[in-house]
Amino acid sequence: MVKTEADIWTLLASVPDPEVPVLSILDLGVVRAVSLSPTGDQSAVTITITPTYSGCPAMDMISMNIRIALLEAGIKDISIVSQLSPAWTTDWMSEEGKRKLKAYGIAPPLSNAIVDELFAEDHKIQCPQCNSMNTELISQFGSTSCKALYRCLDCKEPFDYFKCHR
Amino acid sequence: MTNSTTDTRAALSNYVLHLADTNLILAQRLCEWCGHGPILEQDIALSNIGLDLLGQTRSLYQYAATLIGEGKTEDALAFLRNERQFKNLLLSEQPNGDFGYTVLRQFLYEAYQLLLLRALQQSSDSQLAAIAEKSLKEATYHYKWSAEWVIRLGDGTEESHQRMQQALNEIWTYTGEMFLPSADEKALSFAGLIPDLTALREEWFKKVSAVLEEATLDIPALTVWMQQGGKTGVHSEHLGYILAEMQYLQRQYPGQQW
Numbered sequence: 386m387v388k389t390e391a392d393i394w395t396l397l398a399s400v401p402d403p404e405v406p407v408l409s410i411l412d413l414g415v416v417r418a419v420s421l422s423p424t425g426d427q428s429a430v431t432i433t434i435t436p437t438y439s440g441c442p443a444m445d446m447i448s449m450n451i452r453i454a455l456l457e458a459g460i461k462d463i464s465i466v467s468q469l470s471p472a473w474t475t476d477w478m479s480e481e482g483k484r485k486l487k488a489y490g491i492a493p494p495l496s497n498a499i500v501d502e503l504f505a506e507d508h509k510i511q512c513p514q515c516n517s518m519n520t521e522l523i524s525q526f527g528s529t530s531c532k533a534l535y536r537c538l539d540c541k542e543p544f545d546y547f548k549c550h551r
Numbered sequence: 552m553t554n555s556t557t558d559t560r561a562a563l564s565n566y567v568l569h570l571a572d573t574n575l576i577l578a579q580r581l582c583e584w585c586g587h588g589p590i591l592e593q594d595i596a597l598s599n600i601g602l603d604l605l606g607q608t609r610s611l612y613q614y615a616a617t618l619i620g621e622g623k624t625e626d627a628l629a630f631l632r633n634e635r636q637f638k639n640l641l642l643s644e645q646p647n648g649d650f651g652y653t654v655l656r657q658f659l660y661e662a663y664q665l666l667l668l669r670a671l672q673q674s675s676d677s678q679l680a681a682i683a684e685k686s687l688k689e690a691t692y693h694y695k696w697s698a699e700w701v702i703r704l705g706d707g708t709e710e711s712h713q714r715m716q717q718a719l720n721e722i723w724t725y726t727g728e729m730f731l732p733s734a735d736e737k738a739l740s741f742a743g744l745i746p747d748l749t750a751l752r753e754e755w756f757k758k759v760s761a762v763l764e765e766a767t768l769d770i771p772a773l774t775v776w777m778q779q780g781g782k783t784g785v786h787s788e789h790l791g792y793i794l795a796e797m798q799y800l801q802r803q804y805p806g807q808q809w
């Protein structure tokens with residue numbers, strides 16, 4: 386039975402990110418606030434989320450998955466508010482989330498801003514397979530908005546890097 | 552929006568539509584590349600950029616819909632307005648040409664976006680500022696990607712250089728419109744909601760010149776004759792075809808949702 390805001394947070398911890406299902410939406414850092422207000426014998430819940438990339442098609446699905454998780458817990462009065470500012474940053478990703486990403490084969494985001502100097506060498510990204518630092522960027526744009534494509538020059542495997550976004 | 556007059560609100564909704572329309576039409580153009588890019592990674596890059604622009608467009612249309620009221624929705628704004636009602640820059644509707652033409656068009660636009668969004672973050676309109684803050688991070692990637700390609704191709708082979716120069720001479724005539732304020736833009740700039748576009752022009756010219764020089768391209772003058780009309784709904788012949796393709800589904804089967 387959901388009684389407190391802490392219960393809601395626990396519930397949200399089990400909602401996966403649709404594109405990287407090893408991450409929960411809490412690991413991803415998109416949930417900004419949860420509020421619970423009693424209205425009669427039913428509780429009204431408001432969840433505030435922040436989109437990752439403007440065009441990320443997963444955001445609609447994340448809203449829907451939150452709604453389903455709450456409905457299953459017996460909450461009927463649900464509002465999901467999308468908040469643009471402050472803009473989402475990979476700094477909000479949990480340490481636990483970064484560990485899960487790496488175990489899943491995706492290099493986790495570094496805490497560095499995008500190198501906006503043209504042709505500048507990007508920060509060295511560690512291969513999530515063999516841990517080598519001998520890697521190179523293939524493309525700044527990968528299979529989803531949040532990833533860049535790298536290759537490892539030692540184990541020769543290509544891999545995704547979850548881009549630092551701040 | 553609490554103190555603004557009805558006039559400012561109307562000017563603001565027109566302006567937000569102008570920003571949204573430009574992004575939408577450019578996104579539509581970029582997505583035409585999907586499956587046709589010169590190599591897989593660049594094909595993905597073009598679609599990725601298109602998708603970012605489309606996402607920004609949604610935020611803008613949603614905001615425009617609340618400003619306009621009257622039950623307007625983002626879908627109605629994107630799919631049920633006609634050519635004369637679209638306020639996009641002419642630059643965004645120009646056909647893709649070759650890969651070089653597309654990256655050059657993107658570069659000239661993103662350089663402008665970077666400066667504009669940076670300034671709009673300071674807007675006294677909090678929603679416009681929030682959308683700008685969000686979009687700016689994405690524009691940074693787009694700018695970097697397109698500038699690097701302009702340099703590679705401009706300073707590339709004899710043929711790529713020549714094609715880039717030709718593209719530059721042509722697209723350049725569509726850049727003047729960015730800095731030519733409409734009546735709405737003048738009003739909003741006066742009210743402190745958006746930056747003075749004329750002032751942005753110098754900064755933009757400096758920024759793009761540095762890259763174009765490195766690309767060994769001859770930079771056309773700011774004073775050459777410039778195309779205009781997009782902001783007031785007077786478009787080149789290309790927009791009608793884009794809308795016919797993009798709006799077909801919604802008009803044929805009304806009530807579809809994005």
Ligand SMILES: [Zn+2]
Nearest residue numbers: 512515537540
């Ligand atoms: Zn490796």
